[in-house]
Amino acid sequence: MQTNEDVIFSARLQENISHLKERYADCFDVVFHDFSCGQTPAVIVYFMGLTDSDMINRYILEPTLKQLSEDGGITLGDFCKCLPVSSYTMIQTMDQAVMEIGDGNVVLLMDGEERAISLYLAKWEQRSITEPEAESVVRGPREGFIETLMVNVSMIRRKLKSPDLKMKSIRIGRFSQTEVVVAFVSGIIESSLVTEIESRLSRINIDGILESGMIEELIEDNPYSPFPQLQSTERPDVVAANLLEGRAAILVEGTPIALIAPATIFTFLQSPEDHYQRYYIGTAIRWLRYFFAFIALIGPSFYVAIVTYHQEMIPTTLLLNMTKSREQIPFPALVEALLMEITFEALREAGVRLPKQIGSAVSIVGALVIGQAAIAAGLVSSPMVMVVAITGIASFLIPHFAFGITVRLLRFPMMLLAGFLGFFGLMMGITLILTHLFALRSFGVPYVTLSTVSNLSQLKDILVRVPTWKMNTRPRIGVWNRYRQGANQRPGPGRGGRRR
Amino acid sequence: MKSARLAAAFLLFTIIPLVTGCWDRTEVNDLALIMGAGMDAAPNGKVELSVQVYTPNQTSMSSDSEMTSSGNEGDMVIVKSAVGTDLADAAQRLQEEMPRKVFWGHSEVFIVGEELAKRGIMDQVDFLFRHPQPREHAYFFISKGRAKSILSINTRMERDSAETLRELTVLAGGMGVTLKDLGGMLAGRSKAIIVPLIGKKEESGQSNAYPYINGAAVLMKGKMAGQYQGEVKRYVQIIRNELESTTVTFPVQESKDDEGGIMSVRLIKCHTKLIPLIRRNQWSVMIRIEGEASVLQNETHVNVMLPQEMPRLEQQLNKEIESKMKETFRQIQDETGADVFGTADAFWHKYPARWTKEQVRWDEIFPEISVYAHSGVHIISPGFSGKTFK
Numbered sequence: 017m018q019t020n021e022d023v024i025f026s027a028r029l030q031e032n033i034s035h036l037k038e039r040y041a042d043c044f045d046v047v048f049h050d051f052s053c054g055q056t057p058a059v060i061v062y063f064m065g066l067t068d069s070d071m072i073n074r075y076i077l078e079p080t081l082k083q084l085s086e087d088g089g090i091t092l093g094d095f096c097k098c099l100p101v102s103s104y105t106m107i108q109t110m111d112q113a114v115m116e117i118g119d120g121n122v123v124l125l126m127d128g129e130e131r132a133i134s135l136y137l138a139k140w141e142q143r144s145i146t147e148p149e150a151e152s153v154v155r156g157p158r159e160g161f162i163e164t165l166m167v168n169v170s171m172i173r174r175k176l177k178s179p180d181l182k183m184k185s186i187r188i189g190r191f192s193q194t195e196v197v198v199a200f201v202s203g204i205i206e207s208s209l210v211t212e213i214e215s216r217l218s219r220i221n222i223d224g225i226l227e228s229g230m231i232e233e234l235i236e237d238n239p240y241s242p243f244p245q246l247q248s249t250e251r252p253d254v255v256a257a258n259l260l261e262g263r264a265a266i267l268v269e270g271t272p273i274a275l276i277a278p279a280t281i282f283t284f285l286q287s288p289e290d291h292y293q294r295y296y297i298g299t300a301i302r303w304l305r306y307f308f309a310f311i312a313l314i315g316p317s318f319y320v321a322i323v324t325y326h327q328e329m330i331p332t333t334l335l336l337n338m339t340k341s342r343e344q345i346p347f348p349a350l351v352e353a354l355l356m357e358i359t360f361e362a363l364r365e366a367g368v369r370l371p372k373q374i375g376s377a378v379s380i381v382g383a384l385v386i387g388q389a390a391i392a393a394g395l396v397s398s399p400m401v402m403v404v405a406i407t408g409i410a411s412f413l414i415p416h417f418a419f420g421i422t423v424r425l426l427r428f429p430m431m432l433l434a435g436f437l438g439f440f441g442l443m444m445g446i447t448l449i450l451t452h453l454f455a456l457r458s459f460g461v462p463y464v465t466l467s468t469v470s471n472l473s474q475l476k477d478i479l480v481r482v483p484t485w486k487m488n489t490r491p492r493i494g495v496w497n498r499y500r501q502g503a504n505q506r507p508g509p510g511r512g513g514r515r516r
Numbered sequence: 517m518k519s520a521r522l523a524a525a526f527l528l529f530t531i532i533p534l535v536t537g538c539w540d541r542t543e544v545n546d547l548a549l550i551m552g553a554g555m556d557a558a559p560n561g562k563v564e565l566s567v568q569v570y571t572p573n574q575t576s577m578s579s580d581s582e583m584t585s586s587g588n589e590g591d592m593v594i595v596k597s598a599v600g601t602d603l604a605d606a607a608q609r610l611q612e613e614m615p616r617k618v619f620w621g622h623s624e625v626f627i628v629g630e631e632l633a634k635r636g637i638m639d640q641v642d643f644l645f646r647h648p649q650p651r652e653h654a655y656f657f658i659s660k661g662r663a664k665s666i667l668s669i670n671t672r673m674e675r676d677s678a679e680t681l682r683e684l685t686v687l688a689g690g691m692g693v694t695l696k697d698l699g700g701m702l703a704g705r706s707k708a709i710i711v712p713l714i715g716k717k718e719e720s721g722q723s724n725a726y727p728y729i730n731g732a733a734v735l736m737k738g739k740m741a742g743q744y745q746g747e748v749k750r751y752v753q754i755i756r757n758e759l760e761s762t763t764v765t766f767p768v769q770e771s772k773d774d775e776g777g778i779m780s781v782r783l784i785k786c787h788t789k790l791i792p793l794i795r796r797n798q799w800s801v802m803i804r805i806e807g808e809a810s811v812l813q814n815e816t817h818v819n820v821m822l823p824q825e826m827p828r829l830e831q832q833l834n835k836e837i838e839s840k841m842k843e844t845f846r847q848i849q850d851e852t853g854a855d856v857f858g859t860a861d862a863f864w865h866k867y868p869a870r871w872t873k874e875q876v877r878w879d880e881i882f883p884e885i886s887v888y889a890h891s892g893v894h895i896i897s898p899g900f901s902g903k904t905f906k
Contacts, residue, residue, distance in 0.1 A: 327621060328621030332551075335549065339572050340572040343545050350541075
């Protein structure tokens with residue numbers, strides 16, 4: 017398509033139509049409808065199913081036939097003025113026409129005109145707004161993005177009504193021509209970040225974008241890193257909150273998952289609910305999450321290292337019980353751990369892919385496999401079942417799936433290191449991961465922001481979750497529009513009435 | 517090309533650790549976990565090492581080793597011993613008889629038999645410090661009789677006799693000496709060691725025997741020089757500032773026409789300090805104790821609820837403590853000449869120059885030191901009951 021030279025409309029309708037028909041050869045779902053506008057022959061072109069045919073009848077054909085039938089030669093400009101359609105654009109070239117038709121708009125061509133109009137009558141079946149399933153909260157908005165870009169955009173616009181909320185649209189994909197919107201709040205965001213995102217997006221030259229994950233892989237900083245470098249969310253409130261902190265969102269037509277850039281490691285360990293619950297609870301749960309994220313990474317490897325190399329570190333009574341339970345186990349602890357962890361991952365994957373009705377069967381079988389039956393069969397020891405179960409729970413505490421699955425994956429090399437080299441290997445693995453994390457950047461922002469923090473106020477939404485009335489400054493991302501709220505927001509009786 | 521090299525590097529890194537074929541892992545079920553060890557004197561100057569080994573399954577019993585089963589069914593400890601020219605040699609012989617790797621890391625007690633203690637412990641203890649596995653937090657004891665007989669006791673209340681001994685030391689007044697403490701004492705200025713002495717008590721036959729802390733053994737230059745039980749041991753601990761709380765019973769003289777009675781108090785938060793003094797070549801030490809006490813048992817007519825009675829009671833209590841402390845100090849001075857109170861350290865602190873000059877003579881100086889005592893214990897509580905029943 018791109019290779020064809022763009023053609024400007026000619027004044028002869030027949031020529032334009034034949035050109036369009038040539039491009040839409042073998043497309044049964046395209047409709048060329050001839051009619052006459054007064055004395056002037058006209059054609060509307062649209063896709064069946066993408067366009068509301070009822071509206072075409074009522075707002076294009078009906079008024080044309082009724083009112084304009086007596087008049088003589090009419091121009092396209094006059095025609096538009098008397099059409100009861102709220103928005104339209106003038107188009108000059110064939111490529112523009114093809115794009116508009118592809119979007120579900122109705123393109124109207126008229127004899128004697130070197131241009132056409134595109135009427136916005138696109139309408140197709142879409143899913144209704146439902147609760148986001150991957151990021152559910154107890155307290156917080158219940159709506160999630162859907163597959164239609166315009167609906168998603170409207171959800172954000174409903175939360176941030178200021179004209180400072182900017183949305184820039186780019187089309188990506190040679191065949192898919194997917195519409196991608198970059199949203200940001202001017203005045204908060206550093207403008208170079210927008211430029212960077214736009215330039216990275218414009219570099220993409222690919223057949224089609226089917227999901228935002230493809231965009232994520234094409235614009236991230238370090239393509240070899242196992243860690244996600246853009247936050248993905250299906251919650252409009254998360255997008256709005258991030259826009260207000262000076263980040264940019266990338267919304268993609270056809271997927272309910274939006275991307276947020278830049279991301280740090282802490283964005284993946286935070287849940288939107290941290291900010292909706294009371295701050296004590298938010299802080300406590302956040303710490304719980306940090307702790308269990310660590311367990312999810314090193315839990316089994318720590319156990320393997322301690323059992324095969326560092327027996328003196330186990331409390332005596334526990335060691336005696338472990339010796340007893342390991343007495344009948346034929347495998348080394350490392351093999352035992354790998355066996356159980358791989359089984360656990362397989363069960364988890366089976367549970368995700370299966371239809372819901374069969375899911376319960378998997379969980380029953382899973383309870384047998386990772387449980388008493390495995391111990392009774394003499395395959396694994398009971399402490400190992402415990403460790404695997406705790407690690408499994410721990411990895412589910414990570415609120416973002418993309419990050420959780422990374423941690424789950426890194427667990428396996430860690431287990432191998434611990435199994436071959438003990439704590440030395442474990443420390444080697446942790447050092448490697450930390451080195452990588454501290455070197456990683458997301459759109460120029462360090463992935464682990466702790467390393468660059470010179471003042472404590474940057475940690476107020478990382479180590480703890482300070483009360484909203486204390487969160488006066490925004491997190492620092494590049495150039496910094498510092499204050500997010502007026503000073504002295506602390507509530508209390510007598511406040512507000514008197515000015516201080 | 518680049519990716520091929522990357523793949524080669526990856527393969528190299530993953531294969532190298534595997535092709536070496538050495539994997540020095542030790543699974544927990546390949547370990548012979550030693551719960552406690554005992555050292556006894558053997559004929560011809562040899563040493564007998566006895567170890568209490570945990571065996572998780574009942575099937576592996578050898579006929580020659582004594583076997584004791586503890587409370588839980590299935591669990592047991594067996595006692596194995598080997599004789600060697602020294603401890604390391606005996607340990608090696610023990611390993612040769614064992615199908616699993618001997619692991620010292622969980623041995624919580626080390627017991628030296630009385631006979632070996634009299635011969636000298638210095639040489640054998642060296643093994644425990646030099647070997648990487650034994651913990652410095654393991655407790656050290658000297659047993660009356662053979663250490664092996666203590667290890668072989670079948671205890672009812674705890675997992676095994678080693679665990680029983682460990683629990684005993686944890687309790688107040690138990691006087692726990694860890695390997696670390698022992699090392700400190702061995703390297704200390706006074707060259708005197710005090711460790712708990714354990715014995716075996718039999719209630720009704722072998723089946724109901726249990727180990728207990730019998731007293732304290734005093735060692736001079738690594739050789740056992742004396743043993744002290746009961747009140748002497750308690751006052752040694754008070755002077756060493758090891759006891760925070762203990763019970764003191766003292767006679768109360770009431771008015772002249774009354775015969776008086778006995779009162780017991782519980783000392784709490786007591787703190788002892790040695791104050792050394794050298795005056796005209798006369799070395800002396802003042803034992804000063806401060807603390808609080810509450811009445812535990814009152815067998816006199818004194819109403820302990822009355823504040824005005826307190827000075828009189830305190831005076832008599834302090835008199836008792838002072839005389840007992842002096843008595844104890846002198847007894848140890850006379851009988852063993854071992855400075856187990858840390859007097860040497862106190863003199864070194866206060867008179868470093870003098871100490872350096874005289875330290876070689878310390879063994880002669882210590883028995884000549886004159887001792888004074890001052891007790892400043894206050895009775896702060898009459899106990900739970902306010903009534904006087906007499």
